[in-house]
């Protein structure tokens with residue numbers, strides 16, 4: 001019996017191993033690749049038509065989206081011990097409430113990408129965001145799983161559908177936008193997003209302005225609102241101020257310069273923050289200063305990503 005059980009476990013491990021191997025379905029580009037193979041390899045989700053409108057609503061010259069990835073404890077999936085978990089838990093107990101207060105005070109909307117199981121662990125999060133009546137909630141996986149590591153398309157589809165259903169139930173509205181956890185697109189991810197009828201994705205990084213995603217040479221109708229690692233807090237602060245640049249003042253200067261050129265170029269500025277990272281005292285002060293600075297400029301349209309995607313989608317917005 002023991003032996004049988006062992007071989008059963010062994011078989012499971014082997015299956016997982018094989019499944020993990022199957023996940024690597026994208027052939028690498030090598031010197032032996034043909035032009036056609038290279039074109040196919042890069043073709044899953046490319047930049048198509050630019051969608052920056054001639055003018056933003058109310059004559060604004062720039063659109064600003066504040067986005068928050070509410071990952072909390074789920075970044076500690078591989079090491080779910082009390083201390084690292086508490087680092088993420090801080091996002092729910094302290095970081096997010098501070099962020100919501102800041103948005104109230106400044107009267108600006110924001111978009112929150114939330115893994116389904118963050119909402120299960122903290123059922124108060126969805127109502128606290130929704131009762132402000134100006135924010136949006138989008139998909140960010142089931143447990144913040146990394147989609148390229150999932151064995152097959154059917155399993156990825158199952159988790160994706162489950163995440164959409166969970167958010168729909170928790171918020172009373174089907175989400176229209178998605179951000180891939182860890183910016184991980186498998187070869188199947190874009191097809192799932194398109195087939196699920198999403199209005200927009202916000203995981204890719206191919207430009208500083210909205211564009212239509214082209215998949216295998218075909219315009220998809222899905223809008224990309226691209227992010228940038230430069231406008232993300234995680235790379236600088238890290239999980240526990242162990243990032244490359246844990247100085248809130250330096251971050252303010254970087255974000256300000258990023259916004260200033262977006263303003264100059266009349267495109268858009270998307271900021272990506274994590275409540276358990278940027279909700280800390282010295283950092284939230286800087287986030288507040290940044291929002292105040294942006295508000296001091298004339299012609300800024302603060303919007304949810306859904307509002308931006310809907311706006312750029314209308315033919316009347318006609319890009320330049």
Ligand SMILES: [Zn+2]
Nearest residue numbers: 069071181182
């Ligand atoms: Zn995330």
